Structures are given as structure tokens and as C-alpha cells.
Amino acid sequence: xxxxxxxxxxxxxxxKDSGVAGVLKMTEDKFxxxxxxxxxxxxxxxxxxxIKGHKFSKGGSNKPALLNLTQDSEKxxxxxFEFENYPDRExxxxxxxxxxxxxxxxxxxxxxxxxxxxxxxxxxTIEMERRIKLLREDSELQKLHKQFVLSGVLTEAEFWAxxxxxxDGNTSRTSKQxxxxxxxxxxxxxxxxxxxxxRVTFNLTPEIIHQIFAEKPAVHQAFLNFVPNKMTEKDFxxxxxxxxxxxxxxxxxxxxxxxxxxxxxxxxxKHDDILANEARRKIRRVDPTLDMEADQGDDYMHLPDHGxxxxxxxxxxxxxxxxxxxxxxxxxNRHAAVVLEGRPIDVELEDTRxxxxxxxxxxxxxxxxxxxxxxxxRERLERISRMTEIEDLQAPRDLxxxxxxxxxxxxxxxSQQANALKTLGDTLAGSKQIKCSLSTQEAxxxxxxxxxxxxxxxxxxxxxKPDIALKVLNGLTQNxxxxxxxxxxNPQESVLDRLPIxxxxxxxxxxxxxxxxxxxxxxxxxxxxxYLYTKAxxxxxxxxxxxxxxxxxxxxxxxxxxxxxxxxVQPMLQALDAAFAHYDAxxxxxxxRSGERPNGxx
Amino acid sequence: xxxxxxxxxxAWERAYADERSWESLQEDESGLLRPxxxxxxxxxxxxxxxxxxxxxxxxxxxxxxxxxxxxxxxSEMDFKPSRMAVVAKHIEAFIREFFDQNPLSQIGxxxxxxxxxQCLTDLGGSPDSHVKALMGxxxxxxxxxxxxxxxxxxxxxxxIPSYGHREVLxxxxxxxxxxxxxxxxxxxECKKSKIRCSVIGLSAEIFxxxxxxxxxxxxxxxxxxxxxxxxxxxxxxxxxxxIAEFAIANLIKMGFPQRAAEGVISxxxxxxxxxxxxxYTCPRCKARVCELPTECRxxxxxxxxxxxxxxxxxxxxxxxxxxxxxxxxxxxxxxxSRACFGCQESLLIPGNKPTLCVACPKCKQHFCLDCxxxxxxxxxxxxxxxxxx
Numbered sequence: 001x002x003x004x005x006x007x008x009x010x011x012x013x014x015x016k017d018s019g020v021a022g023v024l025k026m027t028e029d030k031f032x033x034x035x036x037x038x039x040x041x042x043x044x045x046x047x048x049x050x051i052k053g054h055k056f057s058k059g060g061s062n063k064p065a066l067l068n069l070t071q072d073s074e075k076x077x078x079x080x081f082e083f084e085n086y087p088d089r090e091x092x093x094x095x096x097x098x099x100x101x102x103x104x105x106x107x108x109x110x111x112x113x114x115x116x117x118x119x120x121x122x123x124x125t126i127e128m129e130r131r132i133k134l135l136r137e138d139s140e141l142q143k144l145h146k147q148f149v150l151s152g153v154l155t156e157a158e159f160w161a162x163x164x165x166x167x168d169g170n171t172s173r174t175s176k177q178x179x180x181x182x183x184x185x186x187x188x189x190x191x192x193x194x195x196x197x198x199r200v201t202f203n204l205t206p207e208i209i210h211q212i213f214a215e216k217p218a219v220h221q222a223f224l225n226f227v228p229n230k231m232t233e234k235d236f237x238x239x240x241x242x243x244x245x246x247x248x249x250x251x252x253x254x255x256x257x258x259x260x261x262x263x264x265x266x267x268x269x270k271h272d273d274i275l276a277n278e279a280r281r282k283i284r285r286v287d288p289t290l291d292m293e294a295d296q297g298d299d300y301m302h303l304p305d306h307g308x309x310x311x312x313x314x315x316x317x318x319x320x321x322x323x324x325x326x327x328x329x330x331x332x333n334r335h336a337a338v339v340l341e342g343r344p345i346d347v348e349l350e351d352t353r354x355x356x357x358x359x360x361x362x363x364x365x366x367x368x369x370x371x372x373x374x375x376x377x378r379e380r381l382e383r384i385s386r387m388t389e390i391e392d393l394q395a396p397r398d399l400x401x402x403x404x405x406x407x408x409x410x411x412x413x414x415s416q417q418a419n420a421l422k423t424l425g426d427t428l429a430g431s432k433q434i435k436c437s438l439s440t441q442e443a444x445x446x447x448x449x450x451x452x453x454x455x456x457x458x459x460x461x462x463x464x465k466p467d468i469a470l471k472v473l474n475g476l477t478q479n480x481x482x483x484x485x486x487x488x489x490n491p492q493e494s495v496l497d498r499l500p501i502x503x504x505x506x507x508x509x510x511x512x513x514x515x516x517x518x519x520x521x522x523x524x525x526x527x528x529x530x531y532l533y534t535k536a537x538x539x540x541x542x543x544x545x546x547x548x549x550x551x552x553x554x555x556x557x558x559x560x561x562x563x564x565x566x567x568x569v570q571p572m573l574q575a576l577d578a579a580f581a582h583y584d585a586x587x588x589x590x591x592x593r594s595g596e597r598p599n600g601x602x
Numbered sequence: 603x604x605x606x607x608x609x610x611x612x613a614w615e616r617a618y619a620d621e622r623s624w625e626s627l628q629e630d631e632s633g634l635l636r637p638x639x640x641x642x643x644x645x646x647x648x649x650x651x652x653x654x655x656x657x658x659x660x661x662x663x664x665x666x667x668x669x670x671x672x673x674x675x676x677s678e679m680d681f682k683p684s685r686m687a688v689v690a691k692h693i694e695a696f697i698r699e700f701f702d703q704n705p706l707s708q709i710g711x712x713x714x715x716x717x718x719x720q721c722l723t724d725l726g727g728s729p730d731s732h733v734k735a736l737m738g739x740x741x742x743x744x745x746x747x748x749x750x751x752x753x754x755x756x757x758x759x760x761x762i763p764s765y766g767h768r769e770v771l772x773x774x775x776x777x778x779x780x781x782x783x784x785x786x787x788x789x790x791e792c793k794k795s796k797i798r799c800s801v802i803g804l805s806a807e808i809f810x811x812x813x814x815x816x817x818x819x820x821x822x823x824x825x826x827x828x829x830x831x832x833x834x835x836x837x838x839x840x841x842x843x844x845i846a847e848f849a850i851a852n853l854i855k856m857g858f859p860q861r862a863a864e865g866v867i868s869x870x871x872x873x874x875x876x877x878x879x880x881x882y883t884c885p886r887c888k889a890r891v892c893e894l895p896t897e898c899r900x901x902x903x904x905x906x907x908x909x910x911x912x913x914x915x916x917x918x919x920x921x922x923x924x925x926x927x928x929x930x931x932x933x934x935x936x937x938x939s940r941a942c943f944g945c946q947e948s949l950l951i952p953g954n955k956p957t958l959c960v961a962c963p964k965c966k967q968h969f970c971l972d973c974x975x976x977x978x979x980x981x982x983x984x985x986x987x988x989x990x991x
Contacts, residue, residue, distance in 0.1 A: 178782035179717035179745075180717055180782045401844065401845060401846060404658055405659075508874075515889075515899075518901070519900050522886075567867045568867055568868065572869075575889055575900075582886075
């Protein structure tokens with residue numbers, strides 16, 4: 001997207017012309033128009049070097065989207081293209097703007113181009129569209145964009161850098177977050193039973209299927225093996241649900257009977273061998289300080305139900321049906337273990353097959369990692385040594401606090417003063433330094449003398465003369481009350497509303513552009529690279545252009561509003577002055593530091 | 603074991619059977635009940651709160667994220683009317699107290715719902731916007747995920763400058779966390795980024811929360827009831843001690859703007875409206891801002907006024923705890939100090955019995971228990987010492 005643009009367009013010699021249909025292709029240094037009709041002569045291959053500017057028609061439902069690439073303004077002539085819709089035109093316009101900006105900058109300083117290219121972004125279409133949409137919706141933003149970016153004062157990147165919030169907008173960060181497995185056991189399917197028709201309905205969502213595969217590796221394996229070779233997915237889930245139903249009824253005899261008939265069903269009814277193997281392997285790797293008695297029921301080798309008796313008596317089951325029993329505690333523990341492990345895959349849960357395969361792949365990767373990871377044993381030993389210390393007897397592992405150490409603030413001010421004196425000393429040559437020294441006795445004596453004098457005579461030269469003070473206070477009171485009076489008693493009405501609309505718009509527009517420029521100006525200090533240096537000078541030039549415009553407004557407005565307008569314009573001028581002063585001071589410092597180097601290059 | 607239980611009675615039963623708590627109720631002359639004197643209890647609590655006066659660094663410029671758990675468990679009604687409502691109410695009080703004690707700091711809000719974490723408000727210094735945003739979004743559903751919340755906060759806090767103290771306060775109602783990955787890794791990342799995570803639980807103590815707080819140097823506590831919750835929450839308002847390996851000393855540039863003259867009209871940079879008088883001008887770029895403390899929108903300078911700094915500064919130099927003394931009337935030196943120096947209330951209870959009061963070790967003035975709490979927690983200046991200057 002950054003390299004070239006390809007759009008359908010019609011080439012027109014004038015606005016009224018019907019135009020020749022074709023394809024417009026723009027690259028960074030030139031644009032090419034190829035008409036659909038090969039016999040037509042409207043074929044162009046023009047470099048952007050020759051294009052001085054571009055104009056475009058305003059938006060409107062019936063108006064065509066025109067883009068006019070003008071050549072030399074004196075000679076006239078240019079290329080008018082009409083696009084099918086506004087987004088197309090906007091994209092081309094942006095592209096042209098950027099290309100032109102690059103060319104105009106390239107003519108200024110050749111070495112800057114490399115710096116600018118560094119900041120050339122790779123924009124995705126989504127980004128571009130979002131920007132165009134924002135520009136279209138907010139006319140103020142569009143005005144600013146037109147004023148600064150298209151005239152080369154700011155680059156696209158800089159303009160949008162301060163508006164990241166607007167761009168991010170809907171693509172919030174939550175879309176990058178993943179949800180863990182639910183803590184509710186949704187894999188434990190509870191069917192809806194219809195008493196009349198004796199039908200049992202199970203509801204399977206992709207989330208549930210994902211959890212079933214994660215918790216029951218035997219079912220997962222069976223799915224990969226059976227579907228789609230031996231049976232369809234629907235059949236698979238039918239059998240699975242039948243098995244669940246049999247478990248619900250806790251009828252182990254019926255379960256055994258059905259398992260004997262149907263081999264595939266048996267897979268779902270019997271104990272999960274894969275799980276048993278995994279569990280046994282894990283138990284062997286646990287560190288020896290952990291009490292594993294409660295977990296013995298999970299490995300399918302020992303007592304089921306963890307030795308807990310139901311109703312105080314043991315359930316007697318025929319050993320041949322032993323393997324068709326499933327206990328709630330085993331299911332709960334398995335579910336909890338899976339939830340704590342986290343969600344291994346990120347795949348969209350639509351197709352069961354993809355889910356199954358992704359899960360299998362992640363398990364293989366994990367197994368491979370485990371085998372090759374030699375640090376596992378080291379980690380285990382570390383953990384064992386940490387766990388052998390009984391927690392209650394360990395010292396608190398609080399992180400130590402930082403001690404308070406306050407430096408004498410005079411050090412800072414003294415060093416600053418030394419710096420200031422040094423710079424002053426450089427520029428003001430020939431000023432003599434007068435050294436004075438008084439002994440403590442002398443200082444004390446003179447102070448005492450003054451105090452006794454004032455005690456007897458009183459202050460002869462008061463700091464504030466009473467009559468002058470009165471005059472000043474009166475003047476101020478009048479000033480403030482008159483301002484408030486002129487503004488009227490209505491608190492809702494603001495000063496701006498009382499001005500004629502044109503003036504108000506102009507003032508607000510200037511204000512927003514000044515804010516934008518100032519923000520970029522101040523953010524480029526302290527200047528560390530040549531890019532920032534050129535940026536600062538660019539901005540300063542733009543600001544110096546606005547300065548006289550503000551003066552003009554002051555003069556152009558009617559006399560009754562002149563006072564208020566000048567009051568409003570005053571802070572803006574002050575802000576600009578502050579920026580200019582800072583710029584000049586910085587320039588001086590640079591030239592002083594680097595001597596006679598041209599252009600202030602660092 | 604039977605002796606410990608005391609004839610099979612629980613502790614709360616014993617309070618009635620053995621200790622006869624109703625006898626501490628008293629009636630005054632007109633037959634109305636006198637309020638039970640809780641002063642000594644509060645005072646004991648407050649004395650426990652005062653830590654040593656060793657000079658330690660404290661995080662004065664804090665960037666705190668409050669994570670509110672809005673999962674299914676927040677709709678439980680063991681806190682009346684529901685956990686979520688209680689939490690919201692106290693967060694409002696906490697935010698105001700926080701900005702009172704830490705004017706240079708900023709707060710952001712994050713919620714956890716349906717296993718995902720969302721940023722409710724960005725880091726900012728105005729209390730009203732946070733409270734408003736929270737009150738508008740009080741619905742709970744789904745699971746709670748600690749890892750997602752920590753990841754989100756970690757992403758935001760990584761962007762703040764190094765002189766700021768990064769903190770997270772998690773108000774956790776759920777008993778579990780359903781995470782998409784390894785939460786231990788997230789905890790290690792938070793520790794590396796120097797984020798201090800504290801948790802206040804509303805249901806029961808959870809190992810992962812304790813582990814998180816231990817690793818990052820925060821504090822973990824579980825609230826027993828609403829007033830306890832409020833206490834635990836307000837404990838996080840004063841700045842915490844800075845941990846040695848996290849603290850970096852920096853020089854920070856700040857501006858002290860002057861108040862604009864009354865007659866000046868200018869367009870303020872925060873509201874885009876023309877305002878008359880009032881407001882402050884940034885000393886560097888001369889833009890107008892409406893309130894302090896804030897960051898100048900044009901040049902990015904932190905703008906504060908000196909009272910804000912003073913309010914932060916006194917946390918570093920806390921008043922030494924007052925000594926407990928008991929007034930005895932026979933001592934001639936103490937005859938003059940029968941009234942509290944702060945509020946002038948009499949220190950003697952009727953019957954002329956000696957009562958408990960405290961005295962400042964430096965100026966030796968006597969204060970009552972209420973004034974002691976007030977001086978140490980809100981005023982941060984001893985009136986006796988100040989009046990001698």
C-alpha cells in the first residue's frame with residue numbers, strides 16, 4: 001500500500017468533460033494513466049516532479065469525486081481525474097499529497113530525505129481507511145490535516161502520532177486478550193428430556209467440544225481416529241451422548257452390556273487409559289514433600305472415590321463392572337487441572353476437526369519440549385529445596401525498603417548558577433567581577449545599626465506610597481468590573497458568541513492550528529537529531545506565518561469588538577512569542593557551543 | 603481442646619454468656635442510652651497503624667490502577683446490598699482520599715468481566731471522571747481472570763516514566779481465576795516491571811493472590827465485613843514505602859503556574875472555550891489551564907502548586923508518635939494542662955479521675971485521643987510545635 005496505488009478513474013480535460021475511462025496507477029515518483037480503450041490517445045506517464053499541487057472537489061452526495069493535479073500555476077494545465085467514489089479519491093489524494101510533500105522537501109535538503117524515509121510508515125488498508133473515515137467525519141480535523149500535512153509542515157506520521165487514541169478507537173486491547181476455560185463444568189453435559197416423546201437432547205457448542213477434548217484425551221484420540229474414516233461427526237457425537245446418558249443413569253450393568261456390543265461406544269464408557277498414563281507419569285515427577293494421598297484416586301489404580309464412603313457404607317460392585325464406573329471427584333479434579341493449565345490453543349472454535357488437530361499438535365509440541373528441556377530436573381531440585389523449609393518457620397521474605405536520603409537543595413541551585421554564570425561570562429566579555437568579603441563581625445554590626453535606626457526613626461521611605469497605591473487599586477477595580485459588565489450577566493453566553501461569526505470561526509481556527517503547531521514544536525525539544533531540528537524550523541516557519549494573520553484580525557474587526565478580540569488574541573500571541581523565544585535561545589546556545597559551524601548542525 | 607472451647611461455646615457466644623456485653627450500656631439523666639465509648643478501641647487501632655519513624659523513601663508520585671472484579675461472585679449478597687455495590691461506594695471515598703493525600707498522583711480503573719479485563723478510565727488526576735465512569739458500569743457476569751487483568755495493567759504501566767511508582771490495587775470477590783496461560787509468568791513480568799500489586803479479598807484467602815503480593819512487595823488482606831473493608835481500602839491511601847531495588851532518584855521538571863489576572867480572556871486548552879479571568883498560565887508555553895495539578899496539553903510540563911507539593915512532602919517527615927501519659931491531679935506541673943491543647947476540651951472525666959491522654963515529645967503539650975488521631979492522620983503538623991516557632 002505504501003509503494004503504489006491503483007484505482008479506476010476517468011481522465012477529463014475539464015470538469016464538464018465526460019472523460020475517458022481507465023486505470024490510474026501511482027507510484028512514489030510518477031503516475032501512469034492507461035485508458036480502457038487501447039485506441040484512445042489519453043495515455044500519460046508523468047513524474048510528480050512536474051506536478052506542483054493538487055486540488056479536489058468538496059464532498060457531496062451528487063458531486064463527482066474529482067482530483068486535479070496542477071502543473072506550473074502560471075502556465076496552467078493539469079490532469080483532472082474523476083473517481084468512482086470518495087474513498088478512492090481520498091486514498092489517491094493522500095498518496096499524491098505525500099508524494100508532493102516528499103518532493104518539495106527533497107528540493108530543500110537532500111540529506112533530509114533519508115531521515116524522512118525512516119519515518120515512512122507501512123500502513124495497512126485498515127489504517128488508511130480508518131484515517132480517511134476520521135477525516136471525513138470531523139471537518140476540523142480535515143482542515144488541520146489539509147493545512148499542515150498537505151503543505152508539508154507536518155508529515156502524516158507526526159500528525160497522527162498525537163491522535164493515537166482516535167485511531168485505536170474500536171480496536172481496543174481486549175480483542176487481544178484470550179479467555180481461559182470456564183470454571184463451570186460445561187463438559188458435563190446435562191440433557192433436556194422430553195417426557196412425552198421420550199427423547200433426550202444434548203446441546204453441544206464448540207466451546208463445550210473444546211473442553212471435552214481437553215479433558216478427555218481418549219475421546220480426543222477417538223475423534224481423530226474415527227472421524228471421518230469410520231463414522232461421521234454426527235454419529236460420533238451421538239455415540240458420545242449415548243455414553244454420557246448411560247453414565248447419568250449410573251447403570252453399570254447396562255453400560256457393560258452396551259459396551260460389549262458396540263466397540264466404539266466402549267471407548268467412551270471405559271476408563272481413559274491415556275489419562276491414566278499421564279496421571280501416573282505426573283505423580284512420579286511431583287516433588288517428595290507434597291502429600292499425595294488424596295490424589296491416589298486419580299490414577300485409576302487405587303481406590304476410586306478416594307476412599308471416601310458414600311452413606312457410611314461401601315458400594316459393592318462386581319469387579320467386572322468396575323471399569324464402567326466413573327466418579328464425580330475424578331471428573332472434578334480433571335476439570336480443575338485442565339482449567340489451571342490454561343487454554344493451549346487460540347484457534348477459532350468453529351470446525352471441530354480443526355480444534356481437534358490443533359489440540360493434538362499443541363500436545364505433541366509440549367511433549368517434545370518436555371523431553372528436550374534439561375532444565376526441568378534442575379527446576380524440580382530447586383523447588384524441592386525451597387519446599388523442604390516449613391513455611392511457618394521461614395523468615396518473612398519482604399523486600400527491603402529504601403532509606404530516605406535528601407540532598408541539600410543548595411547543591412542544585414549552586415550548580416545551576418555556575419552554569420548560568422559560565423554562559424553569561426562567555427557572551428558578556430569584559431565585565432569585571434567585584435569581590436567583596438565581610439567578616440561576620442562587620443555584617444552583624446551593620447545590621448544592628450540599621451535595626452536601631454529604624455526603631456528610632458521609623459521607615460522614612462515606605463515601599464508603597466499610599467496615594468499611588470490607592471490610584472492603582474481604583475484603576476484595577478474599575479477594569480475588572482467593566483470587563484465583567486461588558487460580558488453581560490448571562491453566564492451561558494461566552495465571549496466568542498458575541499463576536500460576528502466569521503471572526504469567531506477565524507479565531508477558533510487560528511487557535512486550533514496554533515495549538516497543533518505548538519504541541520509538535522514543544523515535543524521536538526530537546527533537539528537530539530537533525531530530523532527534530534528540521535522539524536522545529538519547519539514549525540517555526542509555519543508559526544511565523546500565522547503571526548501576522550492574527551495581527552490582521554485585530555485590525556480588520558469592527559471597533560466595538562476590537563478590545564475583546566485583542567484580549568482574546570493576546571494570549572495566543574504570547575504563546576507564539578514564548579515559542580519563538582525558546583527557539584532563539586536554543587539557537588544561540590547551539591551556535592555558542594559549536595562555534596562557527598553552519599546551519600547549527602550538531 | 604475442650605477447655606479452649608469453653609463448654610462448647612464459640613467466641614461470639616462467650617461475649618454474651620461470660621462477658622455480659624450489655625452491661626457496658628449506660629443511661630444518662632433523662633433515660634436515654636449513652637453511646638458506647640469506642641474511643642479507646644479506635645485509639646488502639648490507630649496506634650497499631652503508626653509504623654516506625656525510620657526515615658524511608660515513599661512513593662510520592664504514584665500511578666495506581668484499581669482493578670474491580672465484576673465477575674459472578676460480585677453479585678453475592680453477603681455484603682449488603684451486594685459486594686459490587688459496597689465496593690463501588692468505598693472506591694469513591696477512596697479516590698477522594700487518595701487525591702487528598704497524593705495530589706501529584708494519578709488513578710486508572712480496570713474491570714474484570716466474563717474472563718476479560720477492560721480499561722474503564724485512563725490514568726488521570728480528576729476524581730469525578732473516575733467515579734462517574736465506575737457508577738455507570740456496575741454489572742457483573744462471568745468468570746474472573748487475574749492474568750488478563752495483570753497483563754492489561756502491565757501494558758499500560760510500562761509506558762509511564764521511571765520516576766513514577768507503579769501500583770495495582772485489586773479488589774477481588776471471586777474464589778478462582780480462569781486464565782488463558784501461565785499466571786506465574788505474568789507475575790514474574792510484573793515483578794520485573796517493578797509493579798507493586800496489592801489485593802483486598804472479599805471472600806477468602808487465595809494462594810495465588812498471596813503469592814502475587816509476596817512476589818511484588820504488595821499487601822494482601824481479606825475483609826471481614828463492610829467497615830473492615832473500608833479500613834483496609836483506606837490504608838492504601840497514604841503513600842507506601844518504596845522498595846529499595848525499585849526506587850530510582852530523578853530530577854523532575856515541574857512548572858508552578860501563576861494565576862491569570864482577572865481581566866484576561868483566553869481560550870483554555872482543555873475545554874476549547876473562551877474563559878474570563880481565573881485559570882493558570884503554563885510558565886513554559888503560556889497555554890491556559892483551568893485547574894491544578896495537571897499536565898500542560900501543549901508542552902507536557904507537569905503543573906503543580908506549592909500546597910500540592912507540601913501535602914506530598916509531609917509524608918516523608920511524619921510526626922513522631924505522641925507518648926501516652928496519664929494525668930494525675932496532684933502533680934503541680936500538670937495543673938495547667940487540664941484541657942487538650944488542640945480542641946480545648948477538658949481532659950478530665952467527671953469524677954475527677956485521671957484519664958488517658960497523650961503528649962508530644964517535643965513541645966510537651968497534652969492532647970486528647972481524638973486530636974491525636976486527627977493530628978497524625980489528617981493535619982500532619984503538631985499545633986504545639988508550630989505555635990512555638
